[in-house]
Amino acid sequence: MSKLELRERFASIxxxxxxxxxxxxxxxxxxxxxxxxxxxxxxxxxxxxxxxEEALSEKSIKARIVPVGCxxxxxxxxxxxxxxxxxxxxxxCYYQINADRARILVRSYLEGGDPVLKYxxxxxxxxDLIPAVMDFPxxxxxxxxxxxxxxxxxxxxxxxxxxxxxxxxxxxxxxAEPEEVIDLVEKSGLRGRGGAGFPTxxxxxxxxxxxxxxxxxxxxxDEGDPGAYMDRTILESNPHQLLEGLAxxxxxxxxxxxxxxxxxxxxxxxxxxxxxIKSAEELSLLGPSILGTSFNFEVSVFQGSGAFVxxxxxxxxxxxxxxxxxxxxxPPFPVEKGLWGRPTVVNNxxxxxxxxxIILRGPEWxxxxxxxxxxxxxxxxxxxxxxxxxxxxxxxxxxxRTLIFDVCGGIPKKKEFKAVQIGGxxxxxxxxxxxxxxxxxxxxxxxxxxMGSGGMVVMDEDSCMVDVSRYFLDFTxxxxxxxxxxxxxxxxxxxxxxxxxxxxxxxxxxxxLLETLSKDIKDGSLCxxxxxxxxxxxxxxxxxxxxxEAHINEKRCPALKCRTLIAYYIDLEKCxxxxxxxxxxxxxxxxxxxxxxxxxxxxxxxxxxxECRSVCPPEYDAVFKVSPPELAPIIERPPEEKKESKKSxx
Amino acid sequence: xxxxxxxxxxxxxxxxxDHPRELVVDVMFAVQDxxxxxxxxxxxxxxxxxxxxxxxxxxxxxxxTFIYREPVGKYVIHVCDSVICWMEGHESLLDHLSxxxxxxxxxxTPDGMFSLLPVCCIGYCDRAPAILINKKVYGxxxxxxxxxxxxxxxxxxxxxxx
Ligand SMILES: Cc1cc2nc3c(=O)[nH]c(=O)nc-3n(C[C@H](O)[C@H](O)[C@H](O)COP(=O)(O)O)c2cc1C
Ligand code: SF4
Ligand code: SF4
Ligand code: FES
Numbered sequence: 001m002s003k004l005e006l007r008e009r010f011a012s013i014x015x016x017x018x019x020x021x022x023x024x025x026x027x028x029x030x031x032x033x034x035x036x037x038x039x040x041x042x043x044x045x046x047x048x049x050x051x052x053e054e055a056l057s058e059k060s061i062k063a064r065i066v067p068v069g070c071x072x073x074x075x076x077x078x079x080x081x082x083x084x085x086x087x088x089x090x091x092x093c094y095y096q097i098n099a100d101r102a103r104i105l106v107r108s109y110l111e112g113g114d115p116v117l118k119y120x121x122x123x124x125x126x127x128d129l130i131p132a133v134m135d136f137p138x139x140x141x142x143x144x145x146x147x148x149x150x151x152x153x154x155x156x157x158x159x160x161x162x163x164x165x166x167x168x169x170x171x172x173x174x175x176a177e178p179e180e181v182i183d184l185v186e187k188s189g190l191r192g193r194g195g196a197g198f199p200t201x202x203x204x205x206x207x208x209x210x211x212x213x214x215x216x217x218x219x220x221x222d223e224g225d226p227g228a229y230m231d232r233t234i235l236e237s238n239p240h241q242l243l244e245g246l247a248x249x250x251x252x253x254x255x256x257x258x259x260x261x262x263x264x265x266x267x268x269x270x271x272x273x274x275x276x277i278k279s280a281e282e283l284s285l286l287g288p289s290i291l292g293t294s295f296n297f298e299v300s301v302f303q304g305s306g307a308f309v310x311x312x313x314x315x316x317x318x319x320x321x322x323x324x325x326x327x328x329x330x331p332p333f334p335v336e337k338g339l340w341g342r343p344t345v346v347n348n349x350x351x352x353x354x355x356x357x358i359i360l361r362g363p364e365w366x367x368x369x370x371x372x373x374x375x376x377x378x379x380x381x382x383x384x385x386x387x388x389x390x391x392x393x394x395x396x397x398x399x400x401r402t403l404i405f406d407v408c409g410g411i412p413k414k415k416e417f418k419a420v421q422i423g424g425x426x427x428x429x430x431x432x433x434x435x436x437x438x439x440x441x442x443x444x445x446x447x448x449x450x451m452g453s454g455g456m457v458v459m460d461e462d463s464c465m466v467d468v469s470r471y472f473l474d475f476t477x478x479x480x481x482x483x484x485x486x487x488x489x490x491x492x493x494x495x496x497x498x499x500x501x502x503x504x505x506x507x508x509x510x511x512x513l514l515e516t517l518s519k520d521i522k523d524g525s526l527c528x529x530x531x532x533x534x535x536x537x538x539x540x541x542x543x544x545x546x547x548x549e550a551h552i553n554e555k556r557c558p559a560l561k562c563r564t565l566i567a568y569y570i571d572l573e574k575c576x577x578x579x580x581x582x583x584x585x586x587x588x589x590x591x592x593x594x595x596x597x598x599x600x601x602x603x604x605x606x607x608x609x610x611e612c613r614s615v616c617p618p619e620y621d622a623v624f625k626v627s628p629p630e631l632a633p634i635i636e637r638p639p640e641e642k643k644e645s646k647k648s649x650x
Numbered sequence: 651x652x653x654x655x656x657x658x659x660x661x662x663x664x665x666x667x668d669h670p671r672e673l674v675v676d677v678m679f680a681v682q683d684x685x686x687x688x689x690x691x692x693x694x695x696x697x698x699x700x701x702x703x704x705x706x707x708x709x710x711x712x713x714x715t716f717i718y719r720e721p722v723g724k725y726v727i728h729v730c731d732s733v734i735c736w737m738e739g740h741e742s743l744l745d746h747l748s749x750x751x752x753x754x755x756x757x758x759t760p761d762g763m764f765s766l767l768p769v770c771c772i773g774y775c776d777r778a779p780a781i782l783i784n785k786k787v788y789g790x791x792x793x794x795x796x797x798x799x800x801x802x803x804x805x806x807x808x809x810x811x812x
Contacts, residue, residue: 038787039776039777042787042789074776223773224773225771226732226770226771227732227771228775229775229776259672263773264716264785265769265785266773302672302675303675303676303679304675305675305715305717307713307770308770319675320672321669321671322672322673322674322675322700322710324710340669383734383775383776384734384737421733455775457733457734459737468737471733472733475732475733478770479770
């Protein structure tokens with residue numbers, strides 16, 4: 001079959017996509033785009049959509065409603081974009097549109113022509129009337145390659161992806177020899193986005209070179225790092241780009257079958273992907289002899305619901321083979337001997353989704369973005385103590401400071417930045433002195449963190465680093481598959497030590513013990529989980545050692561977080577006579593009235609829940625937290641009252 | 651016993667692919683959907699369908715979070731206990747839930763309505779603290795929102811389904 005025929009068959013799909021587009025534009029009625037990915041749905045997008053539908057039919061206004069995927073602005077959901085061509089405004093993006101606001105928008109904007117400025121996030125195009133979103137730091141600093149179309153197209157409509165240039169990369173690849181495709185990917189310098197940053201082109205070349213014909217390609221969408229949800233969003237918002245990347249990869253390495261491994265925790269992503277596979281098959285963009293060529297390619301979805309460790313490639317393969325997902329010794333690497341003993345390429349969702357544009361626009365273009373050794377973009381889910389949590393795609397090499405402060409709005413509640421955990425439970429905690437570190441594979445590793453799969457947890461001054469490390473360890477300890485003694489028992493031992501430090505029972509030698517034990521775990525573990533599990537402890541020990549020491553030597557938690565090491569007390573000077581607000585909120589009746597008719601806390605009863613501190617009216621602001629607990633002034637409870645309260649507390 | 655149509659459609663699917671064991675999780679889910687959980691009988695049935703030993707199926711069943719080897723309530727609540735949810739206060743949420751339902755993690759209410767289980771990060775950290783109820787995500791949660799949700803579900807759960 002000639003290249004001409006291939007091109008012709010694809011051109012007819014493009015024409016159909018154009019025709020559909022024109023048909024829509026012919027009627028110049030408004031279009032309402034509603035973000036309907038999980039983040040949108042969880043914030044009530046279904047109700048929003050229903051309200052739009054009802055209001056439109058009530059007022060007999062004709063408008064199209066198009067469900068779209070995630071734009072990454074999780075803080076502003078439900079997001080709605082309204083394109084009202086006859087109103088004289090560009091398409092406008094609205095934030096936090098609940099059912100009531102949806103009705104208002106129909107009434108005021110669609111009917112009345114008033115764009116309701118108070119709900120506007122920004123205009124989607126430059127104009128003289130409404131500030132455009134592109135001028136906001138969030139939009140202008142972001143650079144979208146992988147998520148370029150997320151939020152702008154209906155993931156369930158393959159023609160919308162085609163209209164954006166989708167599947168042209170596959171067609172271009174099919175016109176070339178597989179080796180040439182690998183050359184392009186290799187030249188682009190693309191590195192795996194699943195964590196380790198292995199050069200994708202090199203991986204493909206090894207797989208291509210193996211003699212065996214029957215090969216597999218696996219898309220790793222197990223995403224289990226706490227704090228990470230980029231892959232979910234890409235799957236929900238633009239599954240076709242991933243499928244296109246998968247098909248290119250399969251063509252390049254010579255595989256005919258692929259499995260997309262997606263967590264069962266992501267039902268919407270699974271559904272979107274299954275639907276996308278079906279519609280691509282219908283257009284012969286997947287399936288037997290794609291677009292008339294001799295290339296056959298079948299994709300199926302595997303729903304994993306195992307454990308974090310299933311994301312490790314050898315464990316993932318075990319899991320697909322119907323065994324418990326336990327990591328295996330490497331070598332042999334999956335590219336040599338993987339699924340059912342066949343050469344298998346395992347690539348992350350983001351890696352594969354980067355491929356189509358590399359093929360289409362060329363490796364030189366790709367290299368203009370990012371840094372020399374980490375070209376392209378990085379996608380992070382930024383969560384924790386930031387003003388605008390969400391998904392962000394930035395060029396590699398952007399500094400942590402830009403990402404956290406400019407793109408994500410910095411730390412809320414006027415608190416200070418303290419640390420950022422990058423790379424999840426395998427990564428490290430970096431202090432503020434590292435804020436100017438560029439985000440790329442090598443700089444982050446050098447700093448003691450790692451790219452990981454892109455979870456970024458920002459912590460403010462109220463976070464206790466010992467406690468946070470303890471919590472990360474709690475995670476890895478639970479998720480260890482138990483195969484290696486050091487990983488299984490060692491992490492448990494680490495956890496016990498951290499536990500006792502946070503309880504104020506730390507011993508003098510504990511810090512050294514943490515360090516040697518960490519080293520043993522790293523050396524004695526088979527897979528990345530165990531090898532990296534001690535990282536949060538090691539980095540926080542390195543950068544926040546004085547915090548550990550305060551816990552051990554002074555029984556003091558500097559962040560005032562560890563419950564056993566703090567106490568609450570009421571400042572008698574500030575407490576207002578007659579105010580009773582805190583009394584009722586205390587779950588254990590620990591608050592009593594002093595002789596001077598002020599309030600005080602019975603330290604024996606107090607469970608340190610902090611309720612009284614949050615309810616004390618700001619004009620008095622009389623409740624304080626201190627560490628070590630001995631700092632709290634002791635106020636005797638009048639004996640008769642003590643008895644009574646104790647009774648009611650039981 | 652699972653209904654004949656289900657068994658046949660599963661058997662057909664299994665026969666159509668090269669490596670039937672790839673389907674074991676799907677088959678476990680399908681059979682679990684029928685029984686509500688993976689009973690001993692179900693384990694045997696899955697094993698037979700896939701030509702595996704019941705022990706092999708058992709090992710898998712206990713490995714996967716969403717395969718239940720014991721009866722569960724009508725609503726299975728998975729509470730995320732990973733780091734972001736923890737930072738956002740999942741502990742007090744959990745305390746409230748177990749107090750309100752009168753059960754601990756891993757238990758089911760006597761009326762068979764709710765089960766409470768822990769789960770590691772479910773990828774909804776932007777909505778922390780988050781939980782899944784029958785795999786649907788809810789968050790960010792406060793105690794008040796949680797109460798509302800439970801009430802709604804209880805009312806729904808009491809209406810007999812047709
Ligand atoms: C404990 C552990 C968990 C992992 N989880 C994931 C994951 O969720 N997603 C992923 O793509 N890679 C994960 N990996 C990395 C994979 O083993 C593998 O390197 C990756 O999928 C390769 O794809 P890439 O070259 O595109 O990065 C994990 C590794 C380890 C050790
Ligand atoms: S390092 Fe830990 S998780 Fe990895 S194989 Fe060993 S025991 Fe399992
Ligand atoms: S911290 Fe909690 S338990 Fe202690 S006095 Fe205040 S409200 Fe009561
Ligand atoms: S930490 Fe709870 S959803 Fe990620």
